[in-house]
Amino acid sequence: MDSEHPSLETLQDIKRMMERSSRFISLSGLSGVSAGFVALAGAWVAHSWLVNPAGTGEGPDAGGGGDFLALKWKFILLAGAVLCLALASSLYFTWSKARRNKLPVWDHTSRKLLVNLAIPLMAGGLFISGLLYHNNWHFVAPSCLIFYGLSLVNASKYTLSDIRYIGMLDILLGGVNMYFTGYSLQFWALGFGVLHIVYGLIMWWKYDYRGAGQ
Amino acid sequence: MKNPIGNLNKIFDSRIRLGVMSILLVNEQISFNDLKQLLQLTDGNLASHLSNLEENGYIRVYKGFIGRKTNTTYSITKAGEKAFKEHLQGLENMIRGMK
Numbered sequence: 001m002d003s004e005h006p007s008l009e010t011l012q013d014i015k016r017m018m019e020r021s022s023r024f025i026s027l028s029g030l031s032g033v034s035a036g037f038v039a040l041a042g043a044w045v046a047h048s049w050l051v052n053p054a055g056t057g058e059g060p061d062a063g064g065g066g067d068f069l070a071l072k073w074k075f076i077l078l079a080g081a082v083l084c085l086a087l088a089s090s091l092y093f094t095w096s097k098a099r100r101n102k103l104p105v106w107d108h109t110s111r112k113l114l115v116n117l118a119i120p121l122m123a124g125g126l127f128i129s130g131l132l133y134h135n136n137w138h139f140v141a142p143s144c145l146i147f148y149g150l151s152l153v154n155a156s157k158y159t160l161s162d163i164r165y166i167g168m169l170d171i172l173l174g175g176v177n178m179y180f181t182g183y184s185l186q187f188w189a190l191g192f193g194v195l196h197i198v199y200g201l202i203m204w205w206k207y208d209y210r211g212a213g214q
Numbered sequence: 215m216k217n218p219i220g221n222l223n224k225i226f227d228s229r230i231r232l233g234v235m236s237i238l239l240v241n242e243q244i245s246f247n248d249l250k251q252l253l254q255l256t257d258g259n260l261a262s263h264l265s266n267l268e269e270n271g272y273i274r275v276y277k278g279f280i281g282r283k284t285n286t287t288y289s290i291t292k293a294g295e296k297a298f299k300e301h302l303q304g305l306e307n308m309i310r311g312m313k
Contacts, residue, residue, distance in 0.1 A: 017236035
């Protein structure tokens with residue numbers, strides 16, 4: 001660009017070093033997209049269980065005490081599977097982006113990112129386990145959205161700052177969801193599915209696609 | 215007339231020392247190995263630049279252990295921060311002067 005000027009080149013060098021040493025920049029937009037699709041698939045499975053409990057093999061009068069407990073465990077397992085798949089797919093895309101740019105995946109920037117992501121997320125995990133323990137499942141989806149949103153806002157200082165906006169939108173969605181708990185699955189699918197896909201595409205376009213073209 | 219490159223610090227002529235200072239300005243504390251990885255240098259090369267910066271009072275060294283392995287970390291000093299910012303200002307002035 002302006003590399004004919006040595007001082008300008010030096011300044012750009014400094015800027016690059018500051019950026020690269022304090023933020024994990026290998027986060028791929030496609031990670032968000034893949035996690036979003038996993039979330040949508042999970043929401044779709046959950047939806048089919050809810051509208052047709054008979055299809056779960058619980059019998060036509062599902063919704064009674066014992067059956068409800070079984071269904072609850074199925075949902076917890078489903079949530080766990082969605083989380084694992086989403087994590088695995090997003091790790092894959094981020095790992096391949098780091099490898100393409102010849103940057104380390106595991107360095108002090110990714111360490112800081114993970115620690116700061118994990119603090120609000122663990123708090124959310126404890127809180128939601130408590131809700132489930134007390135059979136207070138109404139507020140599980142909004143709590144997921146709010147705590148995940150807080151995690152992203154907190155972690156955004158240590159990676160591409162765009163995830164701050166997904167975080168704020170998730171917090172907002174979770175807050176509204178508190179008052180419309182009948183639509184929790186829809187809110188959840190919007191926050192974890194659609195938002196991830198849309199923002200993932202934006203980030204992919206901004207950092208990976210255009211960046212690769214230069 | 216003031217010398218336009220008077221604000222430039224000789225110590226920061228080296229790209230490596232400049233890199234170390236840039237990294238330390240945005241990271242409270244950073245280990246030798248992280249610096250090595252970020253700047254893609256060999257142990258000896260990085261160590262000599264670091265001791266130069268230390269002798270000038272621009273960085274502070276902490277020697278610690280993780281298990282049995284030594285873990286040396288570095289942080290920037292007040293004097294280092296001041297010198298580096300003046301150097302940046304010097305660079306900026308030079309660019310402005312060239313226009």
